[in-house]
Amino acid sequence: MNWDLDFEHQRIDPRDPNPWLALYLDQSLDLHAPAKKALLRGYNSKSRRYLLPLIRPVARLSIILVKLVRMVLPKRWAWPRALHRTIYWGLRHFVRRDSNYLILRHFHIGTEILRFIADNAGVTITSTQPLRPRTLADLKEDAFLVHDLNIYNFLLELNATLSAEGRTLEAPAQLNFDAITDGEFDLDPGKQGRFNIIDLQTAIESYVPMYSLMLTDHDFWRAANSLQLDETIAIYLSRLLNDPLPVGLVNNRHPMVPVITLHSGFRLMLHGLDAELMHAYLRQMKRALASTSEQTTRHPQ
Template sequence: MSAIDPVEQLSNEPHDPRDPDPWVALFLDRSLPMNERTKAAMLVDQRSRSRQFLLPAIRPIARVLIIVFQIMKIFVSNRFTSSKLLHRLLSWGLKTFVSPEANYLVLRHFHVGSEILDFIARNTKELGVPTNPIRPTTLDHVKDEIFLNHDLNLYNFVIRLNRALREQGHTLKPPAKLDFSGISDEFPIEPMPRKWTNFIDLQSAIEIFTPMYQLFLTDRDFWRASNSLQLDETIAIYVATLMQAPGLVALVNNRHPMVPLSTMRAGFRLMLHGLSAESLHGFLVECKHGRMPQLARIVSTPNLAHQLPITEAA
């Protein structure tokens, strides 16, 4: 595979006014805060032939398998589940078949999620809420059950934060001074495999892995993982409250956690989850470096937070 940097690839793309490249347009657009390298990796991955031709074929098969495995689990229950085996298969699958851009986005997501929770914890120090950061640097770290632990961390954090607020009789409120010291510009992620077999895009990989997730996890673990995607709204509200920026919720499209959505579209919602997390983290990076003014519209427009969630076309 080509080792051309995604940023360089999109930056140097020729521009034909009669046939403009939509991916280049999205890369150059700066309406949403996002790490440049991450945005480029996402767009290069999205415009790949794998996503164009493989994804439409994989998606219906994956969704049929989700139904089959759900019916099967009625009879076999959780007797044949294994999170350790699942994560070993995921690690092997990512290293062997998934594109380097997609693998970079996967590992980066754990850093981003950890830092967003850390930001909330640092700015509510009086509550003493612990965090359990996940910071993988290689695909071998996937074997440490990091996908399952990522979901556990999210729910445990929400429970501990709100129990502390109840016990102390407090409500979430902005601190006297915001602490951005836990927010990083980049993460120490090692180069990803670039063999000829590493061609599957992120969204196709997610569609393939979702039935495996259901097969190897208990029902509670799988449903918790699927429903955790809608907690994007909850976490965004926490950050928006601390920063007095209600419009931040507009960066989130996975919403309404009290009305869980079907697991059939978990793959698409997982892509939105990654985008929402990157946008929220990108906003925090901008604020850390004092580049807040260019995001004033997002921060000061609370009615944007009431937009309906985006749904995927059938």
């Protein structure tokens, strides 16, 4: 088995088909090409093949132990600043550059999807903080915690405003795609040093127990449960686009039936994929609208 990571120049060998090359060439999901390549490179890494099976059970046992420790700790004890600085240090020194690229990219995607919904719902959202980290150092200012708070504050303000105005979410007469970036974000995920070998999934599984320890039990549960809001956001997009496909793209299902926190690491990977898929679909629709407008301009009826 010698599966090259250079997907563009990989030869197809019917005797030893490369599963990651098959997924890279597969066009059933319209993912941003550099993000898709970065994700598949992580899946094909030695870190995921050999470290993840060892770390995952230890990480899940650690979550249980932290839960027991939290029973004797003060309820409001937390250290979010130290948590974010520890995550930053680990990402900078031990996590693969392409994995850090995906993490930074995720914050931009989340910000743009929420902004797209607000723009097309005709609601001005004031309770969220747009997250646009360019470097890993930008994550130190409680970026992960703010990301979780943003989604809940967005849902609360959006639905409270619609309810007060006696409206429901529905497709606008003209869709506004100004919030969606059709191209690459300005990101600097750091260097690929000799010790930057940890893939994204292994890194996430490693950080979840730390997240549960250094946030309050309430904050950790809320963050874990926010992952299932992917389907909620997809429903909003489906209503605005008048298209059921966004709901079919997501894998984290509705939080009306919460999932236990032990599986947070795996569901966080699904959350990242869900966000990429929804953003890619919005980008695809933005291109289609621009193409239609261009053709109409060139060939008016």
